[in-house]
Amino acid sequence: MTTGLHQKTVLPNGIRVISEYVDTVYSVALGFYVLAGSQNETKETNGLAHLLEHMAFKGTKNRTAYQIGNEIESIGGNINAYTSKSSTCFYVRMMSETIGRGVDVLSDLILNPVFDPDELAKEKNVIIEEIKEIEDTPGDIIHDYFSEQLFPEHPFGRPIQGTIDNIRSFSEKHLTDFIRTNYTGDNLVVAASGRIEHQALVELVKQYVSSLPAGNGRPAIPDVFPTRERQKIYAKPISQAHLVLGKRIFSQTDPRRYALGLLNVLLSGGMTSRLFHNIREKYGFVYEIYSFSDLFLSEGAFGIYAGADTKKLDKVRSLIYQELEKAAAKPVSDDELKKIKQQSKSGTVLGLEGMQSRMSHIARMEIHEKRAIGVDEILEIIEGINARDLQELAAYIYNDNSDFIETIVVPRNGFKRYVKNQSGQ
Numbered sequence: 001m002t003t004g005l006h007q008k009t010v011l012p013n014g015i016r017v018i019s020e021y022v023d024t025v026y027s028v029a030l031g032f033y034v035l036a037g038s039q040n041e042t043k044e045t046n047g048l049a050h051l052l053e054h055m056a057f058k059g060t061k062n063r064t065a066y067q068i069g070n071e072i073e074s075i076g077g078n079i080n081a082y083t084s085k086s087s088t089c090f091y092v093r094m095m096s097e098t099i100g101r102g103v104d105v106l107s108d109l110i111l112n113p114v115f116d117p118d119e120l121a122k123e124k125n126v127i128i129e130e131i132k133e134i135e136d137t138p139g140d141i142i143h144d145y146f147s148e149q150l151f152p153e154h155p156f157g158r159p160i161q162g163t164i165d166n167i168r169s170f171s172e173k174h175l176t177d178f179i180r181t182n183y184t185g186d187n188l189v190v191a192a193s194g195r196i197e198h199q200a201l202v203e204l205v206k207q208y209v210s211s212l213p214a215g216n217g218r219p220a221i222p223d224v225f226p227t228r229e230r231q232k233i234y235a236k237p238i239s240q241a242h243l244v245l246g247k248r249i250f251s252q253t254d255p256r257r258y259a260l261g262l263l264n265v266l267l268s269g270g271m272t273s274r275l276f277h278n279i280r281e282k283y284g285f286v287y288e289i290y291s292f293s294d295l296f297l298s299e300g301a302f303g304i305y306a307g308a309d310t311k312k313l314d315k316v317r318s319l320i321y322q323e324l325e326k327a328a329a330k331p332v333s334d335d336e337l338k339k340i341k342q343q344s345k346s347g348t349v350l351g352l353e354g355m356q357s358r359m360s361h362i363a364r365m366e367i368h369e370k371r372a373i374g375v376d377e378i379l380e381i382i383e384g385i386n387a388r389d390l391q392e393l394a395a396y397i398y399n400d401n402s403d404f405i406e407t408i409v410v411p412r413n414g415f416k417r418y419v420k421n422q423s424g425q
Contacts, residue, residue, distance in 0.1 A: 006362060006372035007198040013185030013214045017202050018366050020193040020358060028099050028194035029359035031091035032106045035189070035218055035367065036182035038162075039085045039155040039296065046155075047162010048178050050083040051127060051170055056090065057081070058119040061112040063105070065119075071105055079105065083160055085296065087367065093356055096195040100204055107208035110183055115172040124167050131161050138242045138409045139288070139307060142234075146244040146303060146407040147294075149232050154224050156296055184215025191363035194355045224248075224299055231406040233422065235415035241310040242409040243317060246303025249397060252295035252368050258381045259393045260293055260302070265340045265347075266332065266390065267291040267304070267323065272339075274327070275304070279319050285312045289320075302397055310414050314421075321401050327394035331387035345379050 008018045037049050058065050072079040077094030079102075090109050092102040134140045144159045151157030190205050227248070250256060268275045268290040275289045289306040304324075308316045332340070352358050352375055365373050410418045 006374070008366070008372070009198070009202045011185065011202075011206060011210070013210065013212055015185045015188045015190060015205060015209060015212065016366060017190045017198075017205050018362055018372070019191070019196055019198045019201050020362050020372075021196060021198070022194050022355065022358070025194050025355060026096055027093060027355055028096045028102070028192055028196045029091065029093045029355035030099065030102045030106065030192045030196075031089050031190070031359050031363055032110060033189040033191060033363050033367065034088045034090075034110060034183055035086065035187040036088055036178070037084045037086045038158055038160045039221060040182060040219060041155055041158065043153070043158070044166070045174065045178070046158045047127070047160075047166045048170060048174055049088055049182075050161050051123070051167060052113075052175050052178055053081050053083045053088050053090075054123050054127060055115055055120060055175060056109040056113045058123060059114050059116060060108045061114055062108050068105060068109070071101060075101060077102065081109075085156065085160060085294075089360075089363075091356070091359070099192075099196060099201070103201075103204040103208050107205075110188075111209065111212065113175075113179070115175050117172065120170075120172065120175075124170070127161060127167050128164050131159075131164055131167070134159075134161065138236055138238050138240070139305070142242045142244050142305070142407055142409050145232065145234060145409070146246065146405075147301070149229060149405055149407055150227060150246070150248060150301055151299070152225050152228055154222060156224065156299060156301075181219075183212070185209075185212045186215045186217055188212065189363055189366055191359050191366065193358035193362060221296075221298055227405055229405070231408065231422070233408045233410060233415070233419055235412040236409050237412050238409070239411060240307050241313045241411065241418075242305070242307045243313055244303050244305045244407045245317065245320065245404050246301060247397065247404050249293070249300040249302045250295070251298050251300055253297075254295075254300075256389075256393055257295060258378075259385050259389050260295075262340055262344055262382065262385055263327070263390060263393055263397075264291050264293060265343050266327065266336070269340060269343050269347075274323050275320070278323060279306070279316060283315075283319070285309075285316050285319075289316075310410050310418055313408070313410075313418075317406070321398075324394065324398040324401070328391065328398040329395075331391045334387075337387050337390070341382055341385070344382050348378055348382070349375060 075098045079092045081090045090106050148157040280286050286306050286308045291304045294301045306316050
């Protein structure tokens with residue numbers, strides 16, 4: 001079999017099985033992607049997908065919590081999971097000859113979880129502590145504040161981990177109802193990368209997951225409301241001020257997403273990037289500064305984060321807008337374009353050298369594109385982006401910053417003074 005060959009099979013209950021054979025390794029990364037994350041929640045159920053991910057490891061009808069981990073670790077593998085806005089992924093990494101055990105255990109997690117009341121009470125406390133830790137880390141919590149401000153009263157704007165009040169309110173019935181609605185065949189993508197024969201994987205999935213009901217497709221995402229507040233300022237018992245500014249942009253299927261990747265490299269892709277060089281290195285105003293993007297099914301977000309002394313924050317904000325304006329007003333030089341293309345292509349190749357990252361890549365391609373996009377095709381797309389493409393994208397994003405929002409977290413002891421200064425501008 002040829003290395004890098006992608007194969008796909010759709011089972012009668014809607015499960016999509018995709019694999020990539022790699023003959024240079026002796027391992028396999030296997031993921032069960034349930035297409036249900038925080039974007040499938042309401043305000044009242046926000047945090048449920050994440051809680052369910054935790055609870056799946058607390059025991060099933062067939063295994064205790066210890067047995068779940070031991071069955072994988074005793075054969076040299078590892079097992080874990082994560083929740084995003086769009087999906088919940090349960091995954092293993094193991095030697096190829098033990099892949100049957102991996103399919104067996106992952107299937108058990110999604111088909112047969114048992115929500116013991118005592119374990120549920122303990123895991124709620126674990127997640128509440130996780131939420132508190134995020135709230136105590138201003139560089140993390142500001143991104144939740146930014147999303148909430150950008151997507152008011154919408155699943156895209158809610159934190160994946162949920163709220164403390166919600167977590168405390170959830171019962172076993174909430175969890176079983178969420179599974180019944182979302183853990184269905186047409187919401188499951190099984191992806192594997194490594195030394196794995198596709199048909200062998202298909203037969204294993206048939207053996208262990210054929211009882212999963214087909215389902216009725218993914219629920220529609222609600223329409224997004226207009227952003228209501230251009231600037232929001234929060235007070236925290238901290239020493240440094242934090243800023244995220246940004247706006248809504250296109251969705252994850254927009255062809256401009258590849259140019260967006262290049263723009264992020266231009267702005268914050270290393271020590272010679274524009275934000276780093278022209279703000280951190282030139283002025284010494286910040287330690288950390290970077291641009292980022294989050295693209296969803298129907299919308300997306302672009303933003304820039306910076307942390308600085310409160311007295312310097314307004315200057316940093318002005319310098320960030322200047323860099324965006326420059327990118328919109330003038331095309332990059334041939335040398336700079338060549339450099340960022342090479343950075344982007346190198347990052348793509350290096351990022352896909354591990355089996356887990358390759359497994360994640362083919363899963364994302366299936367979920368978002370409904371087809372496999374290989375590394376060669378991605379590199380060709382990146383190479384085809386020109387200076388005009390980047391300039392037009394920067395102009396679309398900057399747009400004289402009139403539709404940008406600003407989320408700011410400042411030290412509590414300087415909050416009133418900072419707010420007063422902002423209102424006087």
